[in-house]
Amino acid sequence: MLEILGVPAALSRRTGRRAMLQAGGAGLLGLSLPGVMAAEEAARVTGGGPRGRAKSVIFLFLFGGPSQYETFDMKPDAPAEIRGPMSPIGCRTPGLAICEHLPRLADISDRFCVIRSMTHDFNDHSGGAHYIQTGHRWQVPIGGGFSATPQDWPSIGSVVEHLAQRDARGGQRDLPAYAVVPNRLGRLQENGQYIRPGEYGGWLGTSVNPLTTKVDRRSPTDNPYWRDCTDDELRCRIEGLDPVADADVARIRSRVGLLESFDAQRRILDNARSLELDRLRTRALGLVTSPRTRAALDVAREPGAVRDAYGRHLFGQACLTARRLVEAGTRFVTVHYDCCDGYSWDSHVHSDDVRRWLLPSFDQALAALLLDLERSGLLAETLVVALGEMGRTAKPTKDWGRNHWSTLFPAVIAGAGVRGGITWGASDRNGEHPTEQPTSPEDLAATIYTALGIDPATVLTMPDGRPMPLSTGQPVTGIFG
Numbered sequence: 001m002l003e004i005l006g007v008p009a010a011l012s013r014r015t016g017r018r019a020m021l022q023a024g025g026a027g028l029l030g031l032s033l034p035g036v037m038a039a040e041e042a043a044r045v046t047g048g049g050p051r052g053r054a055k056s057v058i059f060l061f062l063f064g065g066p067s068q069y070e071t072f073d074m075k076p077d078a079p080a081e082i083r084g085p086m087s088p089i090g091c092r093t094p095g096l097a098i099c100e101h102l103p104r105l106a107d108i109s110d111r112f113c114v115i116r117s118m119t120h121d122f123n124d125h126s127g128g129a130h131y132i133q134t135g136h137r138w139q140v141p142i143g144g145g146f147s148a149t150p151q152d153w154p155s156i157g158s159v160v161e162h163l164a165q166r167d168a169r170g171g172q173r174d175l176p177a178y179a180v181v182p183n184r185l186g187r188l189q190e191n192g193q194y195i196r197p198g199e200y201g202g203w204l205g206t207s208v209n210p211l212t213t214k215v216d217r218r219s220p221t222d223n224p225y226w227r228d229c230t231d232d233e234l235r236c237r238i239e240g241l242d243p244v245a246d247a248d249v250a251r252i253r254s255r256v257g258l259l260e261s262f263d264a265q266r267r268i269l270d271n272a273r274s275l276e277l278d279r280l281r282t283r284a285l286g287l288v289t290s291p292r293t294r295a296a297l298d299v300a301r302e303p304g305a306v307r308d309a310y311g312r313h314l315f316g317q318a319c320l321t322a323r324r325l326v327e328a329g330t331r332f333v334t335v336h337y338d339c340c341d342g343y344s345w346d347s348h349v350h351s352d353d354v355r356r357w358l359l360p361s362f363d364q365a366l367a368a369l370l371l372d373l374e375r376s377g378l379l380a381e382t383l384v385v386a387l388g389e390m391g392r393t394a395k396p397t398k399d400w401g402r403n404h405w406s407t408l409f410p411a412v413i414a415g416a417g418v419r420g421g422i423t424w425g426a427s428d429r430n431g432e433h434p435t436e437q438p439t440s441p442e443d444l445a446a447t448i449y450t451a452l453g454i455d456p457a458t459v460l461t462m463p464d465g466r467p468m469p470l471s472t473g474q475p476v477t478g479i480f481g
Contacts, residue, residue: 070355073408100355113420114423161176164177181333190307345388349397418480456471
């Protein structure tokens with residue numbers, strides 16, 4: 001089932017917390033929406049920027065590091081010990097060597113661009129996840145940690161949420177500007193002990209964390225990305241509020257009014273702090289009681305044929321949820337294809353799961369998403385980005401697994417004016433280093449911000465008072481028409 005999640009304890013900017021609202025036995029906000037936290041907004045965005053063509057972004061994050069050799073930068077002319085057991089197939093893009101296990105994407109490659117020269121030197125999953133989702137290097141050194149911290153740079157989505165809150169000027173919004181589906185990154189791996197960095201507000205504050213949904217596993221060995229999910233598992237449910245009738249919403253709001261009357265003395269004693277709590281309360285209340293939010297998260301409203309096209313597996317249905325969210329008005333949606341078994345895209349041992357499960361489910365979902373957006377007219381105003389945080393080594397293991405290699409990896413980008421049927425950048429014969437147009441996470445972030453009409457030079461003021469631009473990268477303008 002889909003449930004709104006809370007902010008992990010490790011992400012609180014302050015040690016103090018208040019449970020703001022209670023309604024019914026389960027509690028109005030359960031364990032947490034962003035409003036449960038007494039968060040502090042630490043920065044203010046100033047400045048304008050060029051008008052972009054993207055109203056929304058769907059960011060597909062393939063955590064673990066898909067191999068360039070088994071996806072979009074195959075090397076059929078490399079030595080046998082490098083090129084691997086999979087073969088390229090024909091596609092609609094000149095010069096693109098796309099894997100045989102991505103046939104749907106090969107057939108519509110004229111709808112997207114492949115960046116073959118993504119590169120950085122933070123050869124670590126958590127740090128790479130932070131780098132790709134924020135456009136800034138993680139302040140934690142390689143091997144120094146696995147989970148998010150309050151000092152992290154805010155994600156691109158959190159910046160979008162911050163701007164939306166600023167523009168709303170404290171008004172109540174009934175749809176998030178930033179959402180993460182189907183789970184926070186790391187939740188399904190090893191009982192959720194890793195709260196992977198990159199998707200949160202970081203030093204910008206917990207008030208700009210995403211609205212996050214939740215889908216449970218059936219058992220410790222279950223992988224819902226690799227099987228069909230039932231409607232009961234995917235049913236839109238906001239914790240403590242499903243189903244919510246009009247009378248329930250009215251009752252909830254009346255309890256809020258009662259709590260506010262109890263807070264009168266607190267307002268007198270700490271006016272500034274209470275205003276912050278009120279703002280967070282208003283946001284949470286608007287989201288959890290919003291028919292628009294609940295409807296957007298309810299994929300069961302889609303025709304069966306549409307759901308089948310995406311695939312009934314978790315990644316397919318999460319991509320469909322992302323389309324519903326941007327259709328409703330959400331500006332930035334991250335879809336995680338997470339690691340459940342400790343490997344998945346992180347294919348150290350062998351490539352069997354890549355061939356059998358990962359590539360087919362990714363191929364089905366992304367192809368369906370692009371075609372669905374195109375049919376509805378949304379592709380012209382929705383930027384779709386799909387990539388991992390790293391690539392894989394040229395040297396394989398004995399069963400064609402590959403190790404970490406952040407020096408080169410591919411990205412797929414489409415929509416919002418991106419020219420389809422082209423490639424950007426190139427790599428050497430053995431697929432280890434970029435040889436043309438090396439593209440950094442900073443460049444990718446600048447490209448996304450520019451597409452959204454947000455100037456990458458826009459300044460954020462850090463908690464210590466330092467002004468910092470959103471991105472120090474250069475937008476990849478050459479991929480746009």
